[in-house]
Amino acid sequence: MTQVVQTLDDFGRPAWIAAMVLGFIVFWPVGLTILAYMLWSGRMNCGWHQGRGRWENRFADRFERARSRVEEEMRNFGRGAASSGNKAFDDYRDATLKRLEEEEREFRAFLERLRQAKDKSEFDQFMSERRDRPAPNEGATT
Structure with a gap:
């Protein structure tokens, strides 16, 4: 063979x-x-075994440009959206986003307080059950 x-x-x-x-x-x-x-x-030389093939080379530049555009948009996403051209709308959007961010911070703080209260309640219940249970040597007679 x-x-x-x-x-x-x-x-x-x-x-x-x-x-x-x-x-x-x-x-x-x-x-x-x-x-x-x-x-x-790899005998067909179709690009699977030799790095970039003919089709990859043809579209590599387009892919790189699209990827860089997406990365740029993702970087700008955290900084806020671009201007819409309407100053009143942009001010309204910024104020609404700030209000929502503040509400989110307050809600996260509320959830944290709830978790702490639940943890404290569970711990207090554990300690009271531990206090109420008899000591292992109290019931034993020698």
């Missing part, structure tokens, strides 16, 4: 394609097996 592979490699990709076509003509699973082997081994 390795001698057949070596011979086909010596003739190059056209020999592999011819073997695949003949395999499909003779018995289709043979052709499919050859095609799978060619793709898996």
Whole structure:
């Protein structure tokens, strides 16, 4: 088998394609097996095994520009939105966002106080149950 592979490699990709076509003509699973082997081994040179392929190179610049735009928008997202062009609306939006941020801080503080109260209540209940339970040596007679 390795001698057949070596011979086909010596003739190059056209020999592999011819073997695949003949395999499909003779018995289709043979052709499919050859095609799978060619793709898996990298003999088709389709870019899977050699870093960036032809299609990746074609769209790499577009992808990089789109990625940088998204990253820039994500950086600007935390700083606030861009101006809408209407000063009154921008002022209203900024005031509303500040009010919502303040309400969020108050709500988070409220939740923290609730958690602390619940923790204290559970701890107090544990301590009272511990105090009320008899000591292990009190009920024992010697």
